[in-house]
Amino acid sequence: MTDDATRTLGKGSAPPGPVPEGLIRLYSMRFCPYAHRTRLVLQAKGIRHEVININLRNKPEWYFTKHPFGHIPVLENSKGQLIYESVIACEYLDDAYPGRKLYPYDCYERARQKMLLELFYKVPHLTKECLVTLRCGRGCADLKLALRQEFCNLEEILGYQNTIFFGGDCISMIDYLFWPWFERLDVYGIADCVNHTPALRLWIAAMKQDPTVCALLIDKNIFLGFLNLYFQNNPDAFDYGLSC
Amino acid sequence: MRFCPFAKRTLLVLKAKGIGHEVININLKNKPEWFFKKNPFGLVPVLENSQGQVIYESAITCEYLDEAYPGKKLLPDDPYEKACQKMVFELFSKVPPLLLSFLRRQNKEDCSGVKEELHKEFSKLEEVLTNKKTTFFGGSSLSMIDYLIWPWFEWLITLELNEYVDHTPNLKLWMEAMMKDPAVSSLFIDPKAFRGFLDLYLQNNLEACDYGL
Numbered sequence: 001m002t003d004d005a006t007r008t009l010g011k012g013s014a015p016p017g018p019v020p021e022g023l024i025r026l027y028s029m030r031f032c033p034y035a036h037r038t039r040l041v042l043q044a045k046g047i048r049h050e051v052i053n054i055n056l057r058n059k060p061e062w063y064f065t066k067h068p069f070g071h072i073p074v075l076e077n078s079k080g081q082l083i084y085e086s087v088i089a090c091e092y093l094d095d096a097y098p099g100r101k102l103y104p105y106d107c108y109e110r111a112r113q114k115m116l117l118e119l120f121y122k123v124p125h126l127t128k129e130c131l132v133t134l135r136c137g138r139g140c141a142d143l144k145l146a147l148r149q150e151f152c153n154l155e156e157i158l159g160y161q162n163t164i165f166f167g168g169d170c171i172s173m174i175d176y177l178f179w180p181w182f183e184r185l186d187v188y189g190i191a192d193c194v195n196h197t198p199a200l201r202l203w204i205a206a207m208k209q210d211p212t213v214c215a216l217l218i219d220k221n222i223f224l225g226f227l228n229l230y231f232q233n234n235p236d237a238f239d240y241g242l243s244c
Numbered sequence: 245m246r247f248c249p250f251a252k253r254t255l256l257v258l259k260a261k262g263i264g265h266e267v268i269n270i271n272l273k274n275k276p277e278w279f280f281k282k283n284p285f286g287l288v289p290v291l292e293n294s295q296g297q298v299i300y301e302s303a304i305t306c307e308y309l310d311e312a313y314p315g316k317k318l319l320p321d322d323p324y325e326k327a328c329q330k331m332v333f334e335l336f337s338k339v340p341p342l343l344l345s346f347l348r349r350q351n352k353e354d355c356s357g358v359k360e361e362l363h364k365e366f367s368k369l370e371e372v373l374t375n376k377k378t379t380f381f382g383g384s385s386l387s388m389i390d391y392l393i394w395p396w397f398e399w400l401i402t403l404e405l406n407e408y409v410d411h412t413p414n415l416k417l418w419m420e421a422m423m424k425d426p427a428v429s430s431l432f433i434d435p436k437a438f439r440g441f442l443d444l445y446l447q448n449n450l451e452a453c454d455y456g457l
Contacts, residue, residue: 081324088330095323107311108297114304 003051004030004039008238010055015062019078024049024093027066027074029056029238031218031226033124033180034086035073040176041090044212047097057235087117087177094173102173109167113174116157116166120178122150127181131188135231144193151197154178158199164206171210179207187223245272245453247433247441249340249395250302251289256391257306259427261315273450303333303392310388318388325382329389332372332381336393338365343396347403348446359408366412369393373414379421386425394422402435 008029009016019025026042028035028051042049054063059070066074067084075083075092083092094102103110126147133140157166166174182204185191194200207213222241229237245251246269258265270279275286283290283300291299291308299308310318320326342362349355372381381389397419400408409416422428437456444452 077324083324083327083331085331085334088327088334091330092323092327095326107308108299110311111299111304111308114307115299115301118301118304 003049004028004053005242006051006053007242008053008055009060009063010058010235011060013060013062015060015065016052018080019050019076021078022048023078025076026051027054027063027072027076029053029072030241031223031238032056032072033184036180036183036216037086037177038073038075038089038093039216040179040212041093041102041173043215044102044176045093045097045099047093053238055235055238057233057238090173090177102176104167104172113167113172116174117177119153119157120150123147123178123181126150127184127188127190130190131184131227134189135227140190144190147190147193148196151194151200155197155200158203164203166203171207171212175203175207176212179213182207183213183217184223187218187220187227245269245288247438247445247453247455248272248288249399250287252395252398252431253302253392254289254291254305254309255431256394256427257309257318257388259431260318260391260425261309261313263309263313269453271450271453273445273448273452306388306392318391320382320387329382329387332369332389333392335368335372336365339393339396343399347399347442362408363411366409366415370412370415373418379418381418386422390418390422391427394428397422398428398433399438402433402438404435 004026016025024042024047026035026038026049028039030053039051041047054060054070054072056070056072063070066076066082071084073084073086073089075089083089091103103113126143130140130143130147133143154166158164161168163169165171166178182194185193194204208217219241226237226240229240255267257263270276270288272288280286282292282298285300287300289300289302289305291305299305307319319329339362342358342365346355346358346362349358369381373379376383378384380386381393397409400406401419401423406416409419423432434456441452441455444455
């Protein structure tokens with residue numbers, strides 16, 4: 001059971017107190033891919049943290065003091081400083097905490113990872129559109145074609161670099177930033193989109209061997225249970241799979 | 245390209261850090277085939293160093309220069325302050341496409357909808373300055389975030405659209421402070437050249453990028 005296995009807070013809930021010294025707080029939702037990025041970094045760097053899950057269909061009024069539009073993920077530290085946008089949050093954690101550095105030390109290699117992120121920018125929207133379209137009982141052949149094209153671009157990078165991971169021979173920040181959407185391909189019903197990209201499939205297999213990725217892997221049945229309730233507009237969706 | 249606001253960001257950082265550099269201008273209305281080997285997206289700015297390493301995306305080029313070259317650091321060392329600059333950068337992100345669409349409509353349909361949206365975006369930036377109680381977006385001295393957003397405010401000045409910041413006094417003061425910066429003033433576009441370029445560019449004229457030479 002991961003450390004974010006807590007019930008969401010919704011409208012009418014009491015605002016949480018200040019973040020205790022020595023801890024950082026993440027406002028999250030167990031199934032959100034953007035928040036997943038931040039959870040991967042927290043896990044990979046062994047950062048002591050607490051998670052408050054937010055009911056995204058029934059947001060607490062106090063949550064808008066953490067983020068103007070009530071988005072997740074948001075980090076809050078013991079000084080009350082707030083950091084949001086998943087990529088900014090991940091970079092902040094890498095900068096602020098010691099130990100294993102997820103971004104490379106070399107400034108050109110760092111720039112390369114950021115350029116790779118630009119290449120990825122259409123993937124989140126396309127995978128979400130595929131999910132929504134399929135769930136509404138419509139075909140998404142065009143969307144899948146577009147997604148396959150994006151995956152071909154990423155395949156080309158891996159081919160050109162001749163490395164397993166996007167940052168080289170070891171897993172690094174860029175891999176964790178991409179991962180959440182690839183973990184969801186199966187449960188979204190679009191796993192066949194990597195049929196023509198062998199290097200990407202090898203990367204997925206290698207990622208599934210990573211201890212950090214493994215520790216946070218979401219159970220497929222629980223995810224499906226969440227998706228079923230979510231698409232029925234059930235506000236309890238976000239707590240699906242939690243005991244009691 | 246001399247009039248590209250994204251490339252201007254990189255030029256400002258090169259100037260501010262005193263980095264020796266050469267410039268190759270690209271005709272954005274008639275791109276050379278070889279340019280796509282530098283950047284598959286075919287956009288400027290692109291940096292290329294003597295090792296043949298290529299960096300593109302304006303914000304990435306600026307951060308690269310700040311890290312790779314010595315001297316005055318434009319991005320703060322403190323992780324939270326650095327994150328704040330990136331959050332302000334996100335806050336600014338709607339301005340470039342809005343301003344461009346405003347310029348495209350200038351002489352055509354009513355652009356009051358775009359004007360209103362611009363006012364809204366400028367108010368968000370005003371709020372940052374009001375809350376921080378500092379002249380610049382990163383604090384009391386000029387830093388990376390100021391250079392990253394400057395080129396579009398330079399457009400307001402060269403096109404005499406200063407009234408757009410009439411309702412945002414801190415933003416107005418920030419613009420005046422920016423104009424005093426040596427890097428900003430040495431790279432300030434000649435208003436006539438910019439207007440000449442803009443007219444030709446909006447007509448898709450192949451000579452636009454070389455206007456004034």
